[in-house]
Amino acid sequence: MLELNTIRANPEDIKKRLAVKNFAHLHLIDTVIALDEQRKATQQALDTALSQINALSREVGDAFKAGKKEEAEMLKAQSIAIKETVNQLEADAKQNEIDLHEALVQLPNLPHESVPAGKTPEDNEVVFSHGDLPNLPENAMPHWDLAHKYRLIDFELGVKITGAGFPVYIGKGAQLQRALINFFLKEANAAGYTEMQVPHVVNEESAFATGQLPDKEGQMYHVGIDGFYLIPTAEVPLTNIFRGEILKEEDLPVKVCGYTPCFRREAGSYGKDVRGLNRLHQFDKVEIVQIQHPDVSYNTLEDMVQHVSGLLQKLQLPYRVLRLCGGDMSFASALTYDFEVYSAAQHRWLEVSSVSNFETFQANRLKLRFKDTETKKNRLLHTLNGSALALPRIVAALLENHQTETGITIPEVLRPYTGFDRIGE
RNA sequence: GGAGAGAUGGCCGAGUGGUCGAAGGCGCACGCCUGGAAAGUGUGUGUACCCCAAAAGGGUACCGAGGGUUCGAAUCCCUCUCUCUCCGCCA
Numbered sequence: 001m002l003e004l005n006t007i008r009a010n011p012e013d014i015k016k017r018l019a020v021k022n023f024a025h026l027h028l029i030d031t032v033i034a035l036d037e038q039r040k041a042t043q044q045a046l047d048t049a050l051s052q053i054n055a056l057s058r059e060v061g062d063a064f065k066a067g068k069k070e071e072a073e074m075l076k077a078q079s080i081a082i083k084e085t086v087n088q089l090e091a092d093a094k095q096n097e098i099d100l101h102e103a104l105v106q107l108p109n110l111p112h113e114s115v116p117a118g119k120t121p122e123d124n125e126v127v128f129s130h131g132d133l134p135n136l137p138e139n140a141m142p143h144w145d146l147a148h149k150y151r152l153i154d155f156e157l158g159v160k161i162t163g164a165g166f167p168v169y170i171g172k173g174a175q176l177q178r179a180l181i182n183f184f185l186k187e188a189n190a191a192g193y194t195e196m197q198v199p200h201v202v203n204e205e206s207a208f209a210t211g212q213l214p215d216k217e218g219q220m221y222h223v224g225i226d227g228f229y230l231i232p233t234a235e236v237p238l239t240n241i242f243r244g245e246i247l248k249e250e251d252l253p254v255k256v257c258g259y260t261p262c263f264r265r266e267a268g269s270y271g272k273d274v275r276g277l278n279r280l281h282q283f284d285k286v287e288i289v290q291i292q293h294p295d296v297s298y299n300t301l302e303d304m305v306q307h308v309s310g311l312l313q314k315l316q317l318p319y320r321v322l323r324l325c326g327g328d329m330s331f332a333s334a335l336t337y338d339f340e341v342y343s344a345a346q347h348r349w350l351e352v353s354s355v356s357n358f359e360t361f362q363a364n365r366l367k368l369r370f371k372d373t374e375t376k377k378n379r380l381l382h383t384l385n386g387s388a389l390a391l392p393r394i395v396a397a398l399l400e401n402h403q404t405e406t407g408i409t410i411p412e413v414l415r416p417y418t419g420f421d422r423i424g425e
Numbered sequence: 426g427g428a429g430a431g432a433u434g435g436c437c438g439a440g441u442g443g444u445c446g447a448a449g450g451c452g453c454a455c456g457c458c459u460g461g462a463a464a465g466u467g468u469g470u471g472u473a474c475c476c477c478a479a480a481a482g483g484g485u486a487c488c489g490a491g492g493g494u495u496c497g498a499a500u501c502c503c504u505c506u507c508u509c510u511c512c513g514c515c516a
Contacts, residue, residue, distance in 0.1 A: 043475060047485040054485090057497040061443045072496085079496040246472090378472085 001364045002107050003380070007032055017110045020117050020326035028103050035100040042096055046089040053082050105214060109361035111326050112298075112335035118325025124338070125325070130309070131318030134344040134401045142345045143396040144276030146403060147173065150423050155276070165266065165274070165281035172423050176398075176410075177284060179417030180391050181259050184286035184311065188388060191307050193257035193288050198237035200260055201228040206240040209365045211332035211358075221263050230263035234287035235385045239362060242291060246378055247370045253300060254291040257388070259284065277392035278350065285390040289383070291368065294360070297382035298335075301357045304386045305337050308353050311389055314413045317397050318342045320349065334359040341393065345400040350393040355386030 007014055011033055015026045056079040063072035116125050147153035152173030158166040169177050189195055207213040207229045212220060221230035231237060238258050247254065262285050266274070273279050288307065292300045305321065312319045324336040333356040340349035360380035363369070369378040402409045407424020415421050 040475070043485080047475065050486085051484055053496075057443070060496045065443090076496040083496085 001104055001361060002110065003360060003364055004032070004036055004104075008036065014110065018108065020111045020115060021108055021329060022119055022327045023108055025106065028106055031103045032100065032107070035096060035103060039093070039096050039100060042089060042093045046086065046093055049082055049086045049089060053079050053086065056082070108331045109334050109358065111329060111333075112357070112359075114323065115329065115335060116323065116325045119327035120325075121328050123325035124322040124328055127321050127323050127337070128309075129318075129320035130313060131316070131342075133318055133342050136344045136400075136403070140345045140400070140403060142276065143343070143399040146399045146408065147276070150408070152176070152399075152423065153277070163281070165279070167277070167280065172418075172420065175418055175420075176395060176414075176423075177391060179414050179419075180389075180394060181284060181286060182417045183414055184388055185257065185259055187307075187311060187314075188257040188286060188288055191255075191288075193255045196238060196241070196256050196258040198234065198241070198258055198260065200231050200237075200263075202231055202236050202240065203228060206236055206243070209243055210236045210239050210362050211330075211365065212236060215331045218267055219265050221265060231260060232264050233262050233387075234258045234260040234285060235289065238287060238289045239366065239383055239385065242368050243366045245368055247291070247368075247381065249293065249370050249373050252291065252293045252370065252381075255288070257286060257288045259286045261285075262390075272346075277396045280392055283390060283392045286388050287385060288388045289385045291363075292382050292384060293370070294379065294382050297357055297359065297384060300382075300384055301335065301337075301355065304355050304384060304388075308339055308355060308386055308388050312339065312341065312352075314411070315394065315398065316411050317394070317401060319352075330354075330356070332356075332358050332361050334361065339387075339389075341397040343393070343397050343400050345403075346396075350396060352393045352397075353387040353389050356384065358383045358385075 002014070007029060011029050015029055018026060018029075056075050060072050060075045060079065063069075063075060116123060118124070141149070144153075144155070147155075150172070151170055154168045154170055155164075157168040158164075161168070185195055201223060204213065204227055207220065212229070212232060216232070220232055222228070223230070237260070238256055241256070242254070261282055263282050264280075266279055266281060269279050277283075288304060290300050290304065309319075309321070319339055319341045322338045322340065324333075324338055329336050336354055336356040338351050339353035339355070341352050342348075343350050359382050362383045363380040366383070368381050368383065370381050371377075372379050398411070399408055402411070404424075407422045410418055410421050410423070
């Protein structure tokens with residue numbers, strides 16, 4: 001949620017920046033400002049009336065104590081008269097607040113100045129790439145065939161148990177999952193992130209605070225009976241740990257990580273995008289989250305990008321880093337880098353990580369602040385997060401890129417975790 | 426799931442209709458004391474919105490959440506949430 005003060009300070013600039021995200025409802029800015037003016041006026045009138053009532057109430061008490069019954073009754077009558085005004089003003093203020101909030105939550109975060117204009121993924125900027133694209137033989141197999149051949153993943157079995165997009169991992173396939181999770185967690189720990197085990201279902205408040213609600217309502221699984229949501233990413237519980245907190249400046253940055261399954265309805269997806277492991281309804285991911293001082297959060301973003309780069313290099317996967325254009329960025333993000341690995345048998349890039357700085361957008365909803373030691377005032381913090389990493393497409397790329405005639409070679413760094421160095425004969 | 430008890434500031438804890446944003450203690454900050462520290466001692470110490478150019482100052486709201494009664498609610502009533510104890514069920 002954007003800060004009211006920011007919007008008030010320079011509405012035209014806000015509109016320009018939102019236009020970079022191709023945000024269509026720029027008139028909402030004017031709506032917000034008008035509603036805020038109205039809010040202030042109403043609040044002032046209300047505060048004044050309440051102040052009068054408070055004063056009268058004190059006088060009523062004094063009058064009764066002094067035995068001046070008639071005077072007390074008279075004062076009471078005055079107070080009751082004001083009360084009618086108060087009731088009306090309170091109703092107005094409440095409605096006003098609802099309207100203002102409704103308008104505010106529709107506004108996406110402002111893109112950082114480095115965000116390129118653009119509408120589609122084609123407009124994203126490649127800022128870095130690493131590794132040579134593997135030259136596989138003609139008969140190289142896509143991962144779904146490899147998974148079948150070596151009996152690593154059974155997609156049909158998942159359909160039977162739940163539905164499409166819920167695969168069953170078998171034997172070395174399952175062990176590879178576990179190995180990757182452990183590898184990612186260990187790397188994150190080594191980089192100073194404290195590991196957290198968090199709930200996989202969250203309440204509405206949490207889903208709202210990180211920006212999934214109301215923007216992505218239809219993309220989350222909803223547990224109707226209790227009003228909970230299955231987490232689409234560990235970002236939600238990991239960030240909500242800090243909801244409502246006022247941190248000390250010396251405790252920054254806060255670094256946490258966690259492994260969770262992620263649940264996404266992925267309504268509207270189809271075709272080659274959802275083949276095999278490319279897009280699942282349930283998948284595993286290790287997430288890293290940092291909470292940082294506003295002045296240095298972009299350095300932190302770079303650190304996180306370096307961390308993810310390191311993981312991909314250790315796994316010997318060719319990858320590239322994209323700076324997302326305004327149109328491809330998420331609602332809550334100010335700047336996002338996507339990581340894509342090259343899937344050699346599919347001849348396409350697959351997104352495996354997304355690292356973002358949300359600046360104060362989430363923090364404003366979270367009410368996550370720190371005490372500024374200089375000004376002694378509370379300020380909103382910056383939140384950042386990134387996948388480090390999401391498993392399925394990593395597995396897809398590992399299987400495809402590291403396949404040989406007789407099996408699949410496990411990268412050196414993973415062997416201590418898998419306990420085997422190849423799949424196949 | 427059943428029965429009961431409870432929820433007050435960073436923490437503990439008083440407060441059952443007005444003088445309560447809230448006693449007292451602990452903690453914390455700053456000062457005094459000290460060669461230095463401890464002890465002692467003094468002062469201060471929540472959040473949000475608004476008025477004010479700003480500071481100073483002032484107003485309003487907040488005692489789990491939401492409603493209600495009342496001139497006036499931390500205090501009375503209702504609903505909900507959470508915590509604890511006992512019983513039941515159970516990995």
